[in-house]
Amino acid sequence: MRKTFKDINEHYDVFELENGLKLYVIQKVDYQSSVFYLGFPFGSFDLTQKVNEEIKHFPSGVAHFLEHKLFENPGGIDIMQSFSHLSCNVNAFTSYNETVYYFNSSKKSLQKPLNLLLNFVQNLSITEASVEKEKGIITQELRMYKQMPEQRLMAETYQSLYANHPVRLDIGGTEESVNATGMEDLMDAYRLNYHPANSTLVCVTPLAPELIFRWVKLNQDQKSFEPSHEIKRVLEAEPKEVVRPFHQFEMDIQASKITYSFKLDDYSDDQKMNIEREWQYRLFLELIFSPTNPAYEDWMETGRIAEYFGYEVEVNREYGFVMFYGENEDEHDFIDLIRSSLKTELGAFQQAFDLLKRRYYAQMLRSFDDQDDYAITLLRSHFNDVEMMDSIALLKSIQFEDILNIGEDLLNKPTALVKMTGLSKLA
Amino acid sequence: MFKIKQDLPFNWIDTDKFKDMIISIRFAVENREPNVSMSNILSYMMSDRSESYPSKQAMSNQMDALFGLSLSSKTTTFGAAHVLEIRIRTLNERYTDQPHILKAAHFLMDCIRKPLMNEASLSEAKKNLIASLKRIQDKPSHLGIIKVCEGVGKDTPLAVFSQGNIEVIESIQLDELKAYHKQLLEQIQPMILIMGDFKGLDQNELQSQLSFNQTLSILPSAYIFQPRHNFKATIQKETSQTTFTQLYATHTAYNDAQYLAMRLYVIMLGQLPNSLLFQEIREKRSLCYSISASSFNFDGVMAIQTGINHKDLDEVEMLIELQRIKLAKGKFSHALLKTAQKMFINGLESMIDEPYAYLNFMYQRGYTQYDLDLKATIKAIRNVSKSDIEAIAQKIELVGQYTIRGKN
Numbered sequence: 094m095r096k097t098f099k100d101i102n103e104h105y106d107v108f109e110l111e112n113g114l115k116l117y118v119i120q121k122v123d124y125q126s127s128v129f130y131l132g133f134p135f136g137s138f139d140l141t142q143k144v145n146e147e148i149k150h151f152p153s154g155v156a157h158f159l160e161h162k163l164f165e166n167p168g169g170i171d172i173m174q175s176f177s178h179l180s181c182n183v184n185a186f187t188s189y190n191e192t193v194y195y196f197n198s199s200k201k202s203l204q205k206p207l208n209l210l211l212n213f214v215q216n217l218s219i220t221e222a223s224v225e226k227e228k229g230i231i232t233q234e235l236r237m238y239k240q241m242p243e244q245r246l247m248a249e250t251y252q253s254l255y256a257n258h259p260v261r262l263d264i265g266g267t268e269e270s271v272n273a274t275g276m277e278d279l280m281d282a283y284r285l286n287y288h289p290a291n292s293t294l295v296c297v298t299p300l301a302p303e304l305i306f307r308w309v310k311l312n313q314d315q316k317s318f319e320p321s322h323e324i325k326r327v328l329e330a331e332p333k334e335v336v337r338p339f340h341q342f343e344m345d346i347q348a349s350k351i352t353y354s355f356k357l358d359d360y361s362d363d364q365k366m367n368i369e370r371e372w373q374y375r376l377f378l379e380l381i382f383s384p385t386n387p388a389y390e391d392w393m394e395t396g397r398i399a400e401y402f403g404y405e406v407e408v409n410r411e412y413g414f415v416m417f418y419g420e421n422e423d424e425h426d427f428i429d430l431i432r433s434s435l436k437t438e439l440g441a442f443q444q445a446f447d448l449l450k451r452r453y454y455a456q457m458l459r460s461f462d463d464q465d466d467y468a469i470t471l472l473r474s475h476f477n478d479v480e481m482m483d484s485i486a487l488l489k490s491i492q493f494e495d496i497l498n499i500g501e502d503l504l505n506k507p508t509a510l511v512k513m514t515g516l517s518k519l520a
Numbered sequence: 521m522f523k524i525k526q527d528l529p530f531n532w533i534d535t536d537k538f539k540d541m542i543i544s545i546r547f548a549v550e551n552r553e554p555n556v557s558m559s560n561i562l563s564y565m566m567s568d569r570s571e572s573y574p575s576k577q578a579m580s581n582q583m584d585a586l587f588g589l590s591l592s593s594k595t596t597t598f599g600a601a602h603v604l605e606i607r608i609r610t611l612n613e614r615y616t617d618q619p620h621i622l623k624a625a626h627f628l629m630d631c632i633r634k635p636l637m638n639e640a641s642l643s644e645a646k647k648n649l650i651a652s653l654k655r656i657q658d659k660p661s662h663l664g665i666i667k668v669c670e671g672v673g674k675d676t677p678l679a680v681f682s683q684g685n686i687e688v689i690e691s692i693q694l695d696e697l698k699a700y701h702k703q704l705l706e707q708i709q710p711m712i713l714i715m716g717d718f719k720g721l722d723q724n725e726l727q728s729q730l731s732f733n734q735t736l737s738i739l740p741s742a743y744i745f746q747p748r749h750n751f752k753a754t755i756q757k758e759t760s761q762t763t764f765t766q767l768y769a770t771h772t773a774y775n776d777a778q779y780l781a782m783r784l785y786v787i788m789l790g791q792l793p794n795s796l797l798f799q800e801i802r803e804k805r806s807l808c809y810s811i812s813a814s815s816f817n818f819d820g821v822m823a824i825q826t827g828i829n830h831k832d833l834d835e836v837e838m839l840i841e842l843q844r845i846k847l848a849k850g851k852f853s854h855a856l857l858k859t860a861q862k863m864f865i866n867g868l869e870s871m872i873d874e875p876y877a878y879l880n881f882m883y884q885r886g887y888t889q890y891d892l893d894l895k896a897t898i899k900a901i902r903n904v905s906k907s908d909i910e911a912i913a914q915k916i917e918l919v920g921q922y923t924i925r926g927k928n
Contacts, residue, residue, distance in 0.1 A: 101539075101615070123521055123537045124537075124873050125869055125870060125872050125873055126869070126870040126873045171793075171794060173792075173793030173794060174793065174794040174855075174859070176793075177792055177793065177794055177859040177862065177863055178855070178858070178859055178862070179862075180862040180863065180865070180866045181866070182863070182866070183793075197870070198866060199865075199866045199869035199870045200866070226806050227806070228806075229806030229807070230802060230806050230808070230809050231809070233761065233807075233808050233809035233810075233827060233828065233829075234809035234810075236760035236761045236827070236926075236928060237760075237761055237809055237810060237827050239760045240660055240759040240760045240761060240926070241659060242655070242658050242659070343758075344658075344758070345757045345758035345759060346654075346658040347654040347657060347658055348651055348654040348655050348658060383580065384575075384576030384577055384579065384580040385577060385580050385581070385584075386577065387575065387577045389576055389577070390575055390576045390577065393576075393644060394640060394644065396647075399647065399648055399651055400648035400651065400652065401648075401651060401652075401655065420651060445581065445584075448581060448584035448585055449584060451584055451587060451588055452583070452584045452588035453588070454588065455587050455588025455589075455610070455611050456588060458539050458611065458615060459539055459540055459609075459611075461539065462537075462538045462539050462540065462875070464873065516758060
């Protein structure tokens with residue numbers, strides 16, 4: 094099936110194989126390179142799963158650990174080396190909601206690397222010894238991220254906001270959970286979550302979609318798989334309140350940092366509603382907390398904010414938050430700035446609102462030029478059960494009136510303040 | 521696919537492949553202080569406010585009115601030269617309901633010629649640049665590279681950090697900055713790169729808008745760093761890892777016949793999943809998550825960096841040295857060289873799908889005036905032999921070490 098979006102000059106083809114594997118091909122005939130992304134909706138949030146009537150628990154970081162071990166070399170074949178021999182860069186990432194394996198190449202003979210991708214991901218080959226060996230590598234990875242100030246600040250903020258939701262845990266888990274992970278955990282996680290029916294392959298390539306489909310079909314027709322299971326993520330109920338309204342910690346840094354966050358409860362099971370709600374927040378926040386607002390320049394001049402100031406917003410099926418970050422030493426002033434600005438009368442911002450929609454529209458169009466961005470966005474849209482172009486349509490549909498009450502609504506949400514200081518500054 | 525016209529200082533790349541039009545203007549100055557800090561302050565100011573749009577709000581509104589135009593600036597080092605780039609990115613006119621590219625170019629030139637320069641805007645720029653430098657130094661991997669280059673390259677361009685120096689930034693006065701800006705506009709002809717869909721666009725008018733009317737003079741950029749002393753230092757930080765950085769003189773210039781062999785050597789040593797460092801130190805012994813080699817091509821140096829437990833430092837240092845010896849003695853597989861060649865070529869061929877990568881390639885070609893013909897380069901990469909790698913490996917020299925000792 095072909096989906097065409099004439100006004101932005103884009104289209105893609107969608108196929109489904111007999112074993113349930115979904116294939117999206119975005120043909121870009123004037124590109125030299127191809128990218129292939131094979132993803133599974135199994136990420137760091139999937140720590141408790143319901144399979145038929147059985148509940149399975151996994152140690153934190155299991156999806157990420159599994160991603161590392163998929164590159165194990167069955168029969169002495171070094172996966173990464175094999176891709177390199179074929180002029181391909183291969184890699185993988187684990188995020189909150191998915192694990193993705195991918196390669197790119199400037200060559201046109203892509204059947205071999207495509208087979209290699211499908212074969213190594215569809216065949217887990219590990220030993221107790223190799224699992225043990227990987228723990229040292231993952232521990233160093235966790236330590237590397239832990240010493241990055243911005244990442245540490247975000248991690249502490251999530252821990253302040255959430256009591257039960259796994260967003261409070263690092264994607265890679267903890268050193269303790271990694272050390273507690275055994276071969277059985279990995280094999281169970283793999284068996285349940287890596288069935289082809291659970292997987293989606295997205296490629297952006299100059300090659301013909303039908304050719305890619307034939308290659309994938311040929312590969313999959315040679316394999317047989319156990320029946321797939323219906324799997325559901327199980328989450329503990331999350332209280333409306335935050336865990337730590339105030340938290341302060343030290344790092345060996347020169348520049349102190351701060352976050353002030355609002356825990357949202359207006360998210361929905363309908364992902365389109367979440368996308369729309371997130372756009373509304375984004376438009377409102379950008380109008381008030383960016384140079385679009387004349388007050389922004391005063392804040393900068395009077396030192397209330399610096400260049401390192403901004404916000405993050407997230408609304409999805411399981412949680413939502415609005416987070417402000419900055420480099421202020423005085424947390425009371427930071428809170429006052431945010432809260433008083435949320436009361437801003439929006440009347441004068443109507444024209445800026447229309448221009449801002451134009452800016453976001455341009456940014457979305459731009460993302461279609463980037464093969465990796467395009468592939469990942471399409472993959473995530475599929476896992477979220479929404480159409481990729483819905484986001485553009487939803488943005489266009491938002492009216493100025495839709496954002497008028499956002500500031501007041503936010504003021505009623507529970508908040509968390511997190512302060513990261515240099516070593517000598519913590520009293 | 522691309523229709524290219526290189527008529528220096530103008531580089532025109534006509535293509536409807538991407539949705540955006542990019543205009544990039546690049547000023548090169550000698551890579552030394554206070555030039556570098558001055559350029560960084562200007563970089564901030566040029567993308568902040570202008571005399572025509574004297575408030576952040578006016579700038580923001582004008583960019584949104586120009587179909588979500590994005591204005592950005594940055595500074596980079598090209599060996600002995602330091603480059604200030606200011607660029608815009610906006611939708612090609614086929615995606616907008618009215619022509620706007622000429623207006624966008626006018627806006628860009630306004631930001632370059634008349635940035636808002638007064639005591640208040642200077643103070644803001646200085647404050648934010650200093651904060652940004654502190655953030656960079658708070659990251660152990662960045663700190664390691666900055667410090668080892670400073671230590672090894674004292675009194676050479678290598679020691680100059682591309683993003684400026686806190687003490688120099690603090691000392692810059694408004695009059696000095698204005699004089700520097702005037703000198704930049706009146707004495708330096710920037711390189712101008714334009715990439716986009718030129719259909720229906722008045723190119724002559726665009727060229728006339730983007731003209732500076734100076735004569736392009738090419739400053740020296742690539743040089744071979746000559747080590748005068750060895751440098752070794754350790755500091756202690758409350759970080760969760762020990763970050764170990766080593767610097768090497770490659771004794772190979774950007775325009776040297778051995779340059780491509782040097783690039784392949786670095787790839788084989790530490791840029792591939794099957795590189796010697798990755799295989800030996802991560803895969804076989806689980807001593808690290810990340811270890812890599814990287815080359816500073818315009819300076820003739822190479823760095824190796826990894827994050828480890830401090831107790832493993834001696835072992836890691838020895839293993840790095842052993843991998844270098846393997847390459848120098850030719851104790852590596854032909855397959856490793858072949859893979860490095862393929863991946864190097866893959867990167868070059870993919871460049872035409874990434875607008876900025878291609879613009880950078882065009883810039884290097886125009887600026888260095890070396891013949892960077894892609895086909896010839898790819899052929900030359902394929903011709904690099906095992907003995908070429910050995911020859912490079914034998915002349916590479918360890919010149920500096922910087923260790924940030926963490927809690928582990």
